[in-house]
Amino acid sequence: MGIESLAPKAPSRLEFDVAEIATSDAGLRQVLHGLPGVDQVGVNERVAALATRSIKKDAKLHALDLAIRMVDLTTLEGADTPGKVRAMCVKGMHPDLVDPPAPPVAAVCVYPDLVPVAKQILAGSSVKVAAVATAFPSGRASLAVKLADVQDAVTAGADEIDMVIDRGAFLAGHYGQVYTEIRAVREACGVAHLKVILETGELATLDNVARASWLAMMAGADFIKTSTGKVTPAATPAVALVMLTAVRDFEQASGRRVGVKVAGGIRTAKDAIRYLVQVNEVAGPAWLTPDLYRIGASTLLNDLLMQRSKQRTGRYAGADYFTID
Amino acid sequence: MGSGKGKTGAGMARQSAEVADAASAGQVGLSWEYAPAPESRDIVSIDPEYGLFINGEFRPAADGRVFATVSPATEEKLAMVAEAGQADVDAAVEAARTAYEQVWSRMPGSERAKYLYRIARMLQERSREFAVLESLDNGKPIRESRDVDIPLAAAHFFYYAGWADKLEHAGFGPDPRPLGVAGQVIPWNFPLLMAAWKLAPALAAGNTCVLKPAETTPLTALLLAEVCQQVGLPPGVVNIVTGAGDTGAAVVGHPDVNKVAFTGSTEVGKLIAGSVAGTGKKVTLELGGKAANIVFDDAPVEQAVEGIVNGIFFNQGHVCCAGSRLLVQESVADAVVDRLRRRLTTLRLGDPLDKNTDIGAINSRQQLDKIRDLSAAGDAEGAERWSPPCPLPEKGYWFPPTLFTGVSQSHRIAREEIFGPVLSVLTFRTPEEAVAKANNTPYGLSAGIWTDKGSRILWMAQKLRAGVVWANTFNRFDPASPFGGYQESGYGREGGRHGLAAYINA
Numbered sequence: 001m002g003i004e005s006l007a008p009k010a011p012s013r014l015e016f017d018v019a020e021i022a023t024s025d026a027g028l029r030q031v032l033h034g035l036p037g038v039d040q041v042g043v044n045e046r047v048a049a050l051a052t053r054s055i056k057k058d059a060k061l062h063a064l065d066l067a068i069r070m071v072d073l074t075t076l077e078g079a080d081t082p083g084k085v086r087a088m089c090v091k092g093m094h095p096d097l098v099d100p101p102a103p104p105v106a107a108v109c110v111y112p113d114l115v116p117v118a119k120q121i122l123a124g125s126s127v128k129v130a131a132v133a134t135a136f137p138s139g140r141a142s143l144a145v146k147l148a149d150v151q152d153a154v155t156a157g158a159d160e161i162d163m164v165i166d167r168g169a170f171l172a173g174h175y176g177q178v179y180t181e182i183r184a185v186r187e188a189c190g191v192a193h194l195k196v197i198l199e200t201g202e203l204a205t206l207d208n209v210a211r212a213s214w215l216a217m218m219a220g221a222d223f224i225k226t227s228t229g230k231v232t233p234a235a236t237p238a239v240a241l242v243m244l245t246a247v248r249d250f251e252q253a254s255g256r257r258v259g260v261k262v263a264g265g266i267r268t269a270k271d272a273i274r275y276l277v278q279v280n281e282v283a284g285p286a287w288l289t290p291d292l293y294r295i296g297a298s299t300l301l302n303d304l305l306m307q308r309s310k311q312r313t314g315r316y317a318g319a320d321y322f323t324i325d
Numbered sequence: 326m327g328s329g330k331g332k333t334g335a336g337m338a339r340q341s342a343e344v345a346d347a348a349s350a351g352q353v354g355l356s357w358e359y360a361p362a363p364e365s366r367d368i369v370s371i372d373p374e375y376g377l378f379i380n381g382e383f384r385p386a387a388d389g390r391v392f393a394t395v396s397p398a399t400e401e402k403l404a405m406v407a408e409a410g411q412a413d414v415d416a417a418v419e420a421a422r423t424a425y426e427q428v429w430s431r432m433p434g435s436e437r438a439k440y441l442y443r444i445a446r447m448l449q450e451r452s453r454e455f456a457v458l459e460s461l462d463n464g465k466p467i468r469e470s471r472d473v474d475i476p477l478a479a480a481h482f483f484y485y486a487g488w489a490d491k492l493e494h495a496g497f498g499p500d501p502r503p504l505g506v507a508g509q510v511i512p513w514n515f516p517l518l519m520a521a522w523k524l525a526p527a528l529a530a531g532n533t534c535v536l537k538p539a540e541t542t543p544l545t546a547l548l549l550a551e552v553c554q555q556v557g558l559p560p561g562v563v564n565i566v567t568g569a570g571d572t573g574a575a576v577v578g579h580p581d582v583n584k585v586a587f588t589g590s591t592e593v594g595k596l597i598a599g600s601v602a603g604t605g606k607k608v609t610l611e612l613g614g615k616a617a618n619i620v621f622d623d624a625p626v627e628q629a630v631e632g633i634v635n636g637i638f639f640n641q642g643h644v645c646c647a648g649s650r651l652l653v654q655e656s657v658a659d660a661v662v663d664r665l666r667r668r669l670t671t672l673r674l675g676d677p678l679d680k681n682t683d684i685g686a687i688n689s690r691q692q693l694d695k696i697r698d699l700s701a702a703g704d705a706e707g708a709e710r711w712s713p714p715c716p717l718p719e720k721g722y723w724f725p726p727t728l729f730t731g732v733s734q735s736h737r738i739a740r741e742e743i744f745g746p747v748l749s750v751l752t753f754r755t756p757e758e759a760v761a762k763a764n765n766t767p768y769g770l771s772a773g774i775w776t777d778k779g780s781r782i783l784w785m786a787q788k789l790r791a792g793v794v795w796a797n798t799f800n801r802f803d804p805a806s807p808f809g810g811y812q813e814s815g816y817g818r819e820g821g822r823h824g825l826a827a828y829i830n831a
Contacts, residue, residue: 037777039797042628052468054362054680062357245627276357281671285356 014254018218022183028175031218032211038242040206047237053277057311060273064308066288067272068095068102071304072130072261072296074109076137076229082117085110087325089121096305096322098312105301106290107160111136112153119157130160130195134185137199137228139164143181150188160193161185162261164228165212167202175215182219195223195261195294200239201231209239213246217258225261229296234264240275244283257286263296269307272300359673362680364467369454371461371544375406377413377567378550380420381560387412392569394543397464398677398686398721406543409566414535414575417564421506421533422581424561430503430531434490441486441528443556444549448479448521451552455545459517460677462544464686464722465640467678477802478521481820484804485525488825492530495822497831503531504607504830505583508576510597511546512589513539513688514643514744520546522819523586524563525804530828532584533562537576539589540569541689574600582606584828588645591742591768591813609817609827611645611809613742614770616791617763618648618799621756622657624775625797630664633748636773636799638672638726641685642746643692645814646771648799650732650739652759655752662730662750669726670713684746687722696724696745703729703738708749734765742768756781760788769811773799792818 021027055063073092075084089108096102107128108118118129131153135141141149150161163185169177186194196216200209216224224243227234240262247258260283262275272295279287287293302322310316374391376383385391390408395401409417429437448455452475459470492501507527511519516538527534538546550565566572570593577585577597584607587597591612601608618636620629636648653661677685687693704710708729717723724745732739732749739749753759763772772791774782782796792809795801802808807823809815817827 036626037623039625039628042625042631042797045798046628046631052472052680053359055359056362057360059358059360066357280357288357 014218022176022179022218025174025176028179028215029173032175032214035210035214038206038210040238043206043238043241047241047278050241050277050281051237051274053274055273055277061308061311063273063276064269064304064311065103067269067276067295068301068304068308069104069106070290070293070295071105071301072107072109072263072294073105073301074229074263074296074298076109076111076132080111080114082114085114085117086121089118089127091301091323091325092127093122093125095301096308098309102305102308106294109162109296112149112156112158115153115156115158128159129157130162131156131158132162132164132228134163134181136162136164137230139166140168143184146181147184147188150185154188154190154192158192160195161189162195162197162225164197164199165216167199170203170208170212170215178215179219182216182221186220193222194220195225195259196221197225197228197263199228199231200226200236201233206238206242209242210246213243214250217246217250217254217256221258223259223261223294225263225294225296227264229264235262235266237274237278241278241282244278244287247287248283257292259292259294260287261294261296266295266297267299267303269300269303272304359681361676363676363678364453364457364460364471364680366457366461366678369458369461371404371458373404375404375543375547375567377407377409377417378547378553378563378565379413379417380424380564381554381558383550386410387416392540394462394541396461396721397541397688398718400720400722403462404544406547406567408568409537409572409575410568411575414566414572414579417535417566418506418508418576418579418581420561421535421564424559425503425505425533428559429528429533429562432531434492434529434531437528437531438486438489440556440558441482441489441525444552444558445479445482445486447552447556448475448482451548452476452479455517455548457678458548459545460685462542463513463516464677464688465643466682466685467680468682469640469685474515474518477804478518481518481521481525481804485529485825488526488822489529492825492829495825495829497826497829501530502830504828505532506581507532507534507584507586507828508579508582509534509536509586510573510576510589511536511538513542514640514645516542517545517549519588520549522588522824526819526824527584527586527828528562530825532828533564535564535566535576535579535582537566537568537573540567543567577601580604584608586817586827587611591815594815607827609809609819610815611817611819612770612813612815613744613768614645614647614810614814615650615740615742615766615768616646616648616771616773617650617652617759618773619753619759619763619775619785620651620653620657620661621759621774621776621778621781622654623777625777626657626661626664628797629775630661630668632773632775632797632799633665634668634672637748638684638746639800641687641724643688643744644800646793646800646808647744648771648773649743649748650763651748651750652753652762653750654759655754658750658752662728665728666711666713669728672713672726674715674723674725675718684726687724687745690722692744693722693724696743696747699738699741699743699745700727700747703732703736703747703749706736706738708732708736708738734762740766756785760785764788764790767813770809770814771795
């Protein structure tokens with residue numbers, strides 16, 4: 001498949017049978033290496049240009065509320081306890097009870113064993129529960145173990161599963177293995193939404209990011225996600241731009257709209273708004289919804305709330321006016 | 326296309342309600358209108374009248390003549406500016422000659438460098454003021470004047486300041502001498518930047534200057550004159566005479582001018598070349614172009630589209646090296662053009678002072694007429710015109726970003742320089758054909774190549790008759806890199822070590 005199939009005039013389906021080409025590494029290689037190349041210098045220039053957008057007044061307020069609604073409020077520590085997760089869930093439902101109150105976040109993101117705790121607190125709210133699974137964060141386990149991990153989380157009531165791909169297999173060119181694992185996890189998810197973490201910090205090149213994005217989308221991902229947050233660099237604007245381009249092109253080619261989640265290292269409202277500008281101008285306004293764009297974060301939420309309060313009142317409130325849960 | 330217009334408070338509330346509804350219904354996202362983000366024009370104070378800058382002082386024209394300069398985005402009159410006649414040009418050249426003989430040519434290079442460094446520093450310190458004034462007078466988006474024009478102008482002064490005390494090591498022999506008085510005539514597309522390109526190497530080499538800015542964009546050059554005063558540049562080293570074609574002709578034709586440097590149209594360039602022939606004056610001309618931006622089937626297509634957009638819509642296409650001919654390999658032409666169309670719908674046209682504006686105003690009524698005429702010729706000759714949905718402001722001079730597909734080499738829009746936001750799309754089949762079509766123009770200023778193959782880039786760069794060849798990028802400028810053309814795009818080089826040669830008697 002060359003680039004000509006990526007931007008057909010009329011809406012169309014993929015020009016190849018995914019199930020057929022996915023039977024071999026060679027078939028997948030042909031598709032993935034046939035994608036247009038990504039020039040890193042050019043991507044960085046585009047990122048820099050988009051970062052100069054100046055978002056003020058009503059547009060900023062709108063962006064701040066939208067960003068809050070896109071947050072996957074996350075805790076992924078060995079030290080996580082039911083108490084910590086409960087507190088985070090409450091915060092996710094009611095981030096700031098000023099007038100008008102801040103909207104709830106999109107989801108909380110926890111390890112599978114804490115899903116029941118989160119579900120209990122969040123019952124009846126719009127906030128979803130996402131669980132990281134498949135031997136997160138390294139993904140170094142057998143498929144059976146990974147599927148059991150997913151099954152655990154789904155049985156406990158997780159609405160969304162954040163899986164990791166096998167980066168070792170990807171870098172070794174074993175695309176069929178990566179594809180098969182994603183397919184299997186997709187099956188195991190049932191009705192739960194599947195986010196596929198590419199761990200772009202380990203894929204290193206933007207060509208690889210584009211290829212991994214397509215591989216995950218062809219295998220049935222509902223979302224493609226940058227990072228686990230456990231590897232540096234995590235989300236970067238350049239990687240996000242390449243992934244947004246991929247979902248946009250994939251929709252043109254297949255008719256299916258896949259979401260993007262950026263995660264790791266996004267701490268300020270200013271950064272979050274820059275990511276939203278990318279969404280707006282690269283993927284298009286159709287992606288400006290928590291159904292199709294998420295920001296995985298923990299400390300970001302309070303900065304969004306602080307800027308929101310500043311935007312509404314005209315002055316900054318001290319850090320103690322925002323809760324630390 | 327975003328119009329740059331803001332939502333009202335009521336509109337915003339409605340939008341939020343819609344978003345909330347959409348969220349609860351699990352629907353798709355909604356448009357997010359950027360609020361106006363205008364750069365304040367309060368930072369710059371524009372005088373009602375400006376004089377000529379001669380011998381370190383501002384003075385009215387000898388015969389008292391003035392002309393108006395307007396903001397092309399609104400047609401608002403910004404200021405009245407003195408129009409230099411022959412007597413004023415004589416005075417400016419005399420001041421330059423005196424300064425040359427008594428001060429500047431005798432000064433050690435290390436001392437000249439100090440003044441150039443000071444000018445560069447002052448351009449940086451007053452950069453916002455310069456950027457706002459440039460956008461007001463020229464119509465270009467503040468994003469470009471702020472991020473490109475002004476920083477590059479400062480960079481040119483910094484770069485040539487560094488050469489001023491190293492001229493004997495620049496490869497022009499053991500004792501390179503300046504030429505004398507330089508008469509410099511610059512265009513309206515990059516008013517301050519072109520002034521910097523002309524003044525910095527001339528001054529570094531020990532020449533003195535009489536500079537004539539374009540009649541539609543004199544204000545930043547006059548602010549630069551103020552900077553010259555501010556840094557204590559000796560009187561007469563830089564003289565700025567404002568006016569139109571007659572003033573330019575007087576500068577170029579003055580018998581006591583040793584060196585003529587011109588950037589502008591090929592038509593005027595030919596007149597200048599004719600008028601100085603046999604006079605012994607040294608000449609450099611930087612003229613028009615009809616650059617080919619060549620996209621191969623293995624190009625990084627998304628970045629190539631950005632490069633095409635940057636190549637022709639940067640500065641409303643008012644760029645002599647603009648990539649105004651897109652040569653795209655036929656096998657990917659439809660895909661590339663589709664992506665290009667989609668990208669053009671996201672360009673934001675409007676108030677040049679809005680920080681989110683991508684496309685500003687056409688510089689003058691005259692230029693707008695020229696763009697319209699040539700575009701009409703494209704229609705008449707059978708090319709297919711396309712522009713994104715794009716409401717144009719009612720006042721001022723505006724032209725939407727425009728694509729012509731189905732263009733062939735024989736169309737006027739493929740041969741003549743439009744100097745506006747109009748791209749002609751042509752196709753090719755093989756690398757040889759791409760080179761042949763790219764070179765099939767009387768111009769030869771620049772070219773772009775988009776491919777993942779390094780070997781092909783090198784092969785193409787050797788075959789293309791263009792002064793600048795960009796690979797997987799376009800419209801990149803650096804003071805260290807020489808710039809100039811082949812054939813009707815002019816002769817001589819500006820920038821880099823090569824740029825010094827134009828101002829040195831080696």
